[in-house]
Amino acid sequence: MSATTQPNVDVPASSTVQNLTIGKAINLGLRAAMEKDSKVVVMGEDVGKLGGVFRITDGLQKDFGEQRVLDTPLAESGIIGTAVGLAVRGFRPVCEIQFEGFIFPGFDQINSQVAKLHARTQGRIKVPMVIRVPYGGGIGAVEHHSESPESYFAHLAGVKAVTPSNPVDAYWMIQQAIFSDDPILVFEPKKLYHMGTLKAPVDTAAEPMPLFASKVLRTGTAATLVGYGPTVKLCLEVAEAAAEEGNELEVIDLRALSPMDLDPVFESVRKTGRLIAVSEAPSEASLTSEIAARVQQECFYSLEAPVLRVTAFDTPYPPSKLEEHYLPDLDRVLDAVDRSLEW
Amino acid sequence: MSATTQPNVDVPASSTVQNLTIGKAINLGLRAAMEKDSKVVVMGEDVGKLGGVFRITDGLQKDFGEQRVLDTPLAESGIIGTAVGLAVRGFRPVCEIQFEGFIFPGFDQINSQVAKLHARTQGRIKVPMVIRVPYGGGIGAVEHHSESPESYFAHLAGVKAVTPSNPVDAYWMIQQAIFSDDPILVFEPKKLYHMGTLKAPVDTAAEPMPLFASKVLRTGTAATLVGYGPTVKLCLEVAEAAAEEGNELEVIDLRALSPMDLDPVFESVRKTGRLIAVSEAPSEASLTSEIAARVQQECFYSLEAPVLRVTAFDTPYPPSKLEEHYLPDLDRVLDAVDRSLEW
């Protein structure tokens, strides 16, 4: 079967290549992990019969049973806290947080146990658990359903965090996270879960790229854009638009949020001299602050303009009728590119 | 009474000037606020008879009664969550979190209610509450008793945060925070609470400086140091040591953590061209990241070296026998100053 005969078309089940959305890719990634290791258990609110409110766990309870896919009582500290115990017992729990805004009741367990047990016991206890967090906005939702809390977890030493921006990463990252012996938060850009235009062929027999590596998606010399999760698509669109105006932008998908892999960013900035970091999270004391702080240090003599950030504002997420103004968009990023180029 | 007749000596009770430690200054500030407004209530674990584990609320329950000083059940979400209700009812609750490491069970209420009710209701509901958080290390304590979680709250839009580094600020900040209509976290550098060498005359009749303003404590031209809370003292010591080597450093006490007042920092950096930010918190996605990110943008052409940060490492707080290595100290900051000067 060659790519030319079936471009962007569902491929037969027997093949190792499937054309998937991000949501379906995570679903299949979970399934693959569960098949591989009976210690992998999925737990969360409504993850069973319903398959989760986003259907990411669809069909898993049916096939793996109620002891491997747990519809838990409604309490996030309970989900995380019992998952810790299961991890101590030797399981590999995969917790679903229904929406990012509801991770906070579980923050204490993440901060005080998940992040610290390994260091506390100097490695005697491993906490190989995954916390799946649908995040980001642009879906016209009510409060608490559109936020981007990833910076809290980047600041928290002891946990790691990654985020996919495409189906291939989605499929592999979840599995790599599950089989890592470290606790990892997987931030899933919910707006992109079922976006048909992002469907891509995923080769389930391929060799995945390393989990904690960023990736240059497009090369350019005028300036560098760095995004992650939901803003990667935006960055690519900006690069497209800038190219029409003759400015070739380099686009980097961060992929790993903590620890970040900034070497490719440094390298890129040494070439372009300009960097714009794009995120849906408020800017104050955030991941983009960290990017700016480190790039100005590592690339001090290469920067021809300060690192600029295009982010949400430092306000609570507004009523979603306003989210188009709140979130970075093509115009705002282009505006930043212009400002950078004109500095 | 003149300063020359009674230098650094306890002044008579009738006077408006008292020589106080930071801890005692907060205690008197609380008392003053409670006397002024009967809606001010103090609540937390052991704040009553015991006066708090640091004795900051010492004597308040005795004088104001059990309805104004509440020994609460042992649960931080409960403390914060009921304080929200009291605030909605028209009270001005002042919550004590026993140690910063125990604020996390209350994080959800802070994130979802404290920070958002005012915006959610477009000002119909005010949340004039204060959360007092003893923070920072250097006291030889066990786990969870020495951390610096302030960056989480800087990232959280809707709450404000301040931190005193001296008795005068301690006395006023707590009162200003209580009478602000915004929810404010007061991070109290616990190591300094009862440090006799920091005792200073506090004039209770003076006009306090604005709450959200940073302050230049020492002027210099070679480089700028910015610190807050427990690291201010350190910065001043570094400046002293550097001066002996002929380098005059400018020292700025941030005072306000969110929103930060960076204008004096920008101004200083335009003069010195060099900045070192010093904090006891891990660096990743932190307040010092934010300082670096904003300074590199605002002072792009003034910087002669990148903004450097001297912070804790991105690890959990270690067993406290190691904290001297974990926390910024004179040598590490001096080393950073040297690196900056030699850049």
Place this chain on the structure above:
Amino acid sequence: MSDMSSAEQWTHPEEGDLPPATAAKPTKDQVIAGLRATSEGGADLTQLLTPEGERVPSQIFDPYVADIDFEALRGLYKDMVIVRRADREANAMQRQGQLGIWVPLLGQEAAQIGSGRALRPNDMAFPSYREHGVGYARGVSFKEMLGLFRCTSMGEWDYQAHGFHPYTIVIGNQVLNATGYAMGQKFDGKVGDDDGEATIVYFGDGATSQGDVHEGFVWAAVYDAPVVFFCQNNQWAISEPTERQSRLPLYQRARGYGFPGIRVDGNDVLGCLAVTRWALEACRHGNGPVLIEAFTYRMDAHTTTDDPTRYRLSDEVETWKLKDPIERVRVYLTRNGGADASFFEQVEAEADEFAADLREFVFTMEDPPPERIFDNVYAEPSAALDKQREEFLAYLGGFEGGVH
């Protein structure tokens, strides 16, 4: 008390009375007895009006609805019909893209109107996100409540004038907030006699698992806070049935805290009114808190984005249709001469009008201006945020006459 014998033995072991530890594990059925296994709510259910419209006398609770004559009952009926009609209209408008989401209350009208009408003006109600009926009873305009679901606002009604707090979406949070408010009522000296104030807080069956709800119970018990914990057990937390949250009927949770817990037929508006008044009275007099479990059913989806066919059988919904909260009042009024056909017609007409008005309003609702993003984040200025706002406005200004 035979239905709870085993739990009772467990929790109060006495010599000879304790099951050997090796006793056979209670069956799942036993464990969930009184939960969904008894869709009737079990022997513990307080009910004043049966699904068939029969009035059940109650020595304790009748005094609490002694003033409910035919006129008053017609009022409750009308409330429920209007609230249901508004609910259906909102649901329809969501389907038509006019609302971002809708959270239906269908089936819970009696629980909400009965409890909402039990409140006095000075009382305060803390809703979760489904209590449009309570809001209506508190005099909040449905229009104001729709802003949240249109995604133009988050609920900006005058919460103090109406005694109706903004909605809370994070499950359980409001239980602590309400407890704190009730503590404030007590600290303000507003508790202790018949004129006392009280607070009521709404939450679901699923919410009972949250730590915040527990802490609310602990605080309220310790401070004798005048708060009624009103749990609408609508049998489902999205796709999870109540047995995912508890072994025992939820009202019994109160036992462990030392305050009263009671289960009322949540589809019986009279029962809900009486029991809530009873509980509020306890609170006003300083005997709070009280837990009420209103045993009801979520007749529609969890929200308009939910698909309940994935997790429950239509059989169950059909059974519950027979217990409709509105129908039983209609039957009772009709059979006892409390209302005639013209009354019912008139209510229908009024409900239609209410809905039409709502519809018109929604279709003309304007989006808030972009700069609202920055409004009221703080009560007092934040220089940093003001700067962001200025930059944003300057940026927006740059598009003037442009493509934006």
Place this chain on the structure above:
Amino acid sequence: MSDMSSAEQWTHPEEGDLPPATAAKPTKDQVIAGLRATSEGGADLTQLLTPEGERVPSQIFDPYVADIDFEALRGLYKDMVIVRRADREANAMQRQGQLGIWVPLLGQEAAQIGSGRALRPNDMAFPSYREHGVGYARGVSFKEMLGLFRCTSMGEWDYQAHGFHPYTIVIGNQVLNATGYAMGQKFDGKVGDDDGEATIVYFGDGATSQGDVHEGFVWAAVYDAPVVFFCQNNQWAISEPTERQSRLPLYQRARGYGFPGIRVDGNDVLGCLAVTRWALEACRHGNGPVLIEAFTYRMDAHTTTDDPTRYRLSDEVETWKLKDPIERVRVYLTRNGGADASFFEQVEAEADEFAADLREFVFTMEDPPPERIFDNVYAEPSAALDKQREEFLAYLGGFEGGVH
């Protein structure tokens, strides 16, 4: 059941049986009956050995200690003496600046040894921060437990070999972790018969207010997790007496969840052993969870930094001295010919030796190397952290031969 009649009426209202809402508020004394007001622990207390050393027969619990002959009882006695001696030694060493802090267990020896010795090798115990006695019973060396208090480590014993989890300082966290572990025991098929595994988790009276403890109860009940919730009610949470946390005796909290709750004399090592064995048996067989409230007393300060004279009277401490957990065993053994003076002398000598050994060890404990800060933060490499470590080591290296 007369002592709990009012609470029972409340939680199961029946016609005629319900207090009018306007009934006089129960007095504070009534409300806290069974709490500190009854320092004896009330009628609910299970006790096999009185403070006076009298053996109280129990139809239910005697079988659970049928194997405890004089020799075994001498063993328990010795455990308690050694643990107390080690506790006092550690306390003294803290005063001498050799430990950063100490958390005394004085007075709680019976609760900890009784419950700890009830466990089997395959069981798992989750302590809070005061369970040095349980750790000892699980075979963890006191030396290893002292690292935490010396601030050189955070407890690195082989938790799996000993079935003793690291200490948890954040109140309540471990209750959820233990519940999850117990769920894992069940998922692993290790539950269901006499050979089943079980988990025990320790927490204090104050901890019962935390949301995590509630959620642990909810989860355990819903999943039938084989976990024994062992609450050491030592009457104080730092300066707060138990009535700041609850109206009712804490063991009754279980009532709301539908699993057994029982109060045992926490100063009675035989009672604690029997009741814990009974509860563990229920868990092994799949009938878990169970809540045990061990009614005991914190004879010393909360920690070495605490000053209890600020909040409690020495009278209270004196009263509790009469209930000493060790003394009653000594009396029982002596009076019944289970041990003679030479035994007690020998135990004292062994305890002295134990303490001396401990002291010597502590005085020679080395500080960990600075680079340990970076060790084991993650199980797998983090490039970013490795870089920080390298820079730190380079920086440290710069001082070599220098002043640092």
